[in-house]
Amino acid sequence: MSSKPPAEHYGDPFGEQRALAAGRAIVDLSDRDVVTVTGPDRLSWLDSLTSQALAQLAPGASAETLLLDPSGRIEYAARVLDDGETTWLLMDADTGAGFAAFLERMRFMLRVEVADRSAEYATIGTLGEAPAATAAPNGVPLVWVDPWSAVQAGGYQYAAGEHPAAGWSYREALVARDRLGELAGLPAAGTLALEALRIAAWRPRAGTELDERAIPHEFDWLRSAVHLAKGCYRGQETVAKVHNLGHPPRRLVLLHLDGSDNVLPAPGAEVRLGRPDAAGDVVGRVTASAIHHELGPVALALVKRSADPASELTVDADGVLVPAAQEVIVPPGAGSVAEVPRLPRLGAVRR
Structure with a gap:
């Protein structure tokens, strides 16, 4: 590991992906940001500002939370870990300074x-054990375990059927930058490997999926980052209205891409209705793409709610029209839960 930008791969992208999926490799994510909050009011304060219930977060426990604007749009996403003395906020690259300024x-x-x-501190990703060099400045190892693997207390899942994140064992460890040299001998995977596995797990991320209009419901992010029964926070009214009475205007889908032309669409690539020989209206955009070691070329895309889940789609990959089949993550009928009394909600109301 070094101060250079993290490597996309080390010469064997598919081998690295398999090793990472099996928990035998680590990923250099040292370009990501780390913000800390100390003081006796830290957890109740963060609880009052953001979407997740954090006031009772136990030392060593992991959570995820969103900072919303007053209209309910996502401004920042933070991976949260508390060690009993300090709350550690793990952030995507170039987002930490802005979040810290807001908190200040x-x-x-x-x-x-x-x-x-x-x-x-540098962030190291893995689907296996955290490295021995993991920091523990207050006696608790700084290892954040991704809550995406299951619907969290107070959360809600729009996706139907078996979820691909059921076996998602991803975690991030913080390592002091002056100890990164100790990781040099460990098996490493590039960021492309992690991206492919993340996409296959339907896992949203701030650095790729978010734009200025994004709300949590569009990504099924209520399952891990929103507590629907906690106290007031900024943007809560929109979260409640969309969930109980309305529908998110867009929805996240997984696209299975035709690999015949050996091209991947870049983030922002247009998604159109119909096959390439009759591509119609633009209904969305690609947020991330990768070649998965089992699924082949895949992408996450944000499409209009009205786009028919059964329709064939075409993605414009820099002028190459690529056929795509969509796999529903957030269904068109997501929301309006108040009108569907038999739909379950996981997690108990906080007392």
Whole structure:
């Protein structure tokens, strides 16, 4: 590992992907950001500002939370870990400073201190055991375990049937940057391997899926990052209205791409209705794409709610029209739960 940008691969993308999936490799994510909050009010304060219930987060426990704007649109996503003394917020690259600045403005008279620790700690990803060099400055190893593998207490899942994240064992460890050299001998996978596995698990990420209009429901993010029964927070009214009475205007889908032309669409590529010989209206855009070691070329895309789940789609990969079949993640009928009384909600109401 080094201060250079993380490698996309080390010469064997599919071999690295298989090793990562089996928990035998680590991924250098050292370009990602780390923000900390200290002080006795830290958890209740973060609970009051963001979408997840954090006030009772136990030392060593992991969570995920979203900062929404007053209209319910996602501004930041944070992976949360508390060690009993400090709350660690693991952020995608180039998002930590903005989130830290927001938190600094919201301190008022509370007993909290905010710091950007990105220059001190690097993020390492794995689907296996965290490396021995994992930091533990307050006696608790800084290992965040992704809650995406199951619907969290207070959360809700729109996806129907068996979820591909059921076996998702992804975690991120923080390593002091002056100890990164200790990881040099460990089997490593590039970021392309992690991206392919993430896409196959339908796992949204701030650095790829979000735009200025994004709301949690569009990505099925209520399953891991939103507590529907917690107290007030910024954007809560929109979350409740869409979930109970409305429908998200867009929905995340998995696209299975035709690999005949050996091209992958870039983020932002247009998704159109119909086959390439009769491609029609633009109904969405690709957010991320990769070649999965079992599924082949796949992509996540955000499409209009009205797009027929049974329709064939075409993706414009820089002028090459690629046929695509969609696999539904968020169904067109997501939301309006108040009108569907038999639909289950997981998690107990906080008392």
